Amino acid sequence: MSKKKDASPQTVTLPSNDLSRLFQVLQSRGYTILGPTVRDGAIVYDELDSPDDLPRGWTDEQEKGRYRLKKSGYGTYFSFAVGPHSWKQYLYPPRVRLWQMHKNGTGFELNAQNGPLKKYAFLGVRSCELHAIEILDRVLLQNGFEDPTYKARRKEALIIVVQCTAPASTCFCASMQTGPKAERGFDLAMTEVADGERHYFVLQSGSDAGREIVQELACAAATAEEIAAAEQAVKAAAERMGRTLDTHGLQAALYANREHPHWREVGERCLNCTNCTQVCPTCFCTTVEDITDLTGATAERWRRWDSCFTMEFSYLHGGSVRSSAGARYRQWLTHKLASWVDQFGAFGCVGCGRCIAWCPVGIDITEEARIMCAETVNQ
Ligand code: SF4
Numbered sequence: 001m002s003k004k005k006d007a008s009p010q011t012v013t014l015p016s017n018d019l020s021r022l023f024q025v026l027q028s029r030g031y032t033i034l035g036p037t038v039r040d041g042a043i044v045y046d047e048l049d050s051p052d053d054l055p056r057g058w059t060d061e062q063e064k065g066r067y068r069l070k071k072s073g074y075g076t077y078f079s080f081a082v083g084p085h086s087w088k089q090y091l092y093p094p095r096v097r098l099w100q101m102h103k104n105g106t107g108f109e110l111n112a113q114n115g116p117l118k119k120y121a122f123l124g125v126r127s128c129e130l131h132a133i134e135i136l137d138r139v140l141l142q143n144g145f146e147d148p149t150y151k152a153r154r155k156e157a158l159i160i161v162v163q164c165t166a167p168a169s170t171c172f173c174a175s176m177q178t179g180p181k182a183e184r185g186f187d188l189a190m191t192e193v194a195d196g197e198r199h200y201f202v203l204q205s206g207s208d209a210g211r212e213i214v215q216e217l218a219c220a221a222a223t224a225e226e227i228a229a230a231e232q233a234v235k236a237a238a239e240r241m242g243r244t245l246d247t248h249g250l251q252a253a254l255y256a257n258r259e260h261p262h263w264r265e266v267g268e269r270c271l272n273c274t275n276c277t278q279v280c281p282t283c284f285c286t287t288v289e290d291i292t293d294l295t296g297a298t299a300e301r302w303r304r305w306d307s308c309f310t311m312e313f314s315y316l317h318g319g320s321v322r323s324s325a326g327a328r329y330r331q332w333l334t335h336k337l338a339s340w341v342d343q344f345g346a347f348g349c350v351g352c353g354r355c356i357a358w359c360p361v362g363i364d365i366t367e368e369a370r371i372m373c374a375e376t377v378n379q
């Protein structure tokens, strides 16, 4: 008789000094670990060899058009909110070669392969980011067609959540119901607790792969007190959320205010730099570029991220459909908070606040939506 598999989630405690054991278990299973690290004055995602690469002792300050790192004064590993990078760059790369053709006698030989993919463990995924990945799943896997590049990367990714205990003043995931606590969709979820003299992680498995990792770590089961301390740390984060966005009636109000004069006012401030779309974990627009070598023997087609803030993005024969900055901002915000719901059944915004911090002129999606929805203005 075959032994029945234990499918119950497991909750254990990993002392912070043993974090390197998690790295070793992941590496022994063939994973390349991706996670937060300090580079160029920001917390970005990159390959990690050990816990020494994590931003231990660092935290961030974020406001409209402002992002700064500073020492936290604590020895915690994950006391910061999201930075300019998102997991989108690994699942849906900024540039990807779609195919390559080589001249072969009188014909061509097609190469649509891009080499083997690495098996990635995403360490430090926040709840808002997990929801952003779910949104990309809807767009790129469950929308009547499957994007093969995304599908292959998504299948290989092991998701390790680190529950958010340090939201920035730009965060509003609680309003979007996307955080700060991740409830599902992960392989492992960790909560960092530093209370008095103790510093540990409460680990919870969320899939068979996560359960196997927890079993290999062979940690003690978490006590009721440790689980309560972890819950309290995340609850406190929800109460410290920096911003709010009232989503009640938002879609209808935005549709009713297509001609609101405030769109023009935002357009006068917007630099069309595209930062907001590049840092956004859910923006998925791309363009394609064809290139050939000088001899004409090889041709390639590349896909790269694009942005609805450029004039070229809406260029049809004869000109751009959205020729003013205000029209382009209206397109972006109305898509995120209104027509995305019609297309994909959810908002296209998870409240991560990146577009607020990285907009060089401090345009704030929560403020603009509030103004746009305060009253219906028809011109
Ligand atoms: S629109 Fe802004 S706040 Fe919303 S998910 Fe994108 S970057 Fe984050």
Ligand code: SF4
Residues within 6 Å of the ligand: 269, 270, 271, 272, 273, 274, 275, 276, 277, 309, 358, 359, 360, 361, 362, 363
């Ligand atoms: S809203 Fe801000 S970040 Fe976005 S394109 Fe305009 S200036 Fe750049």
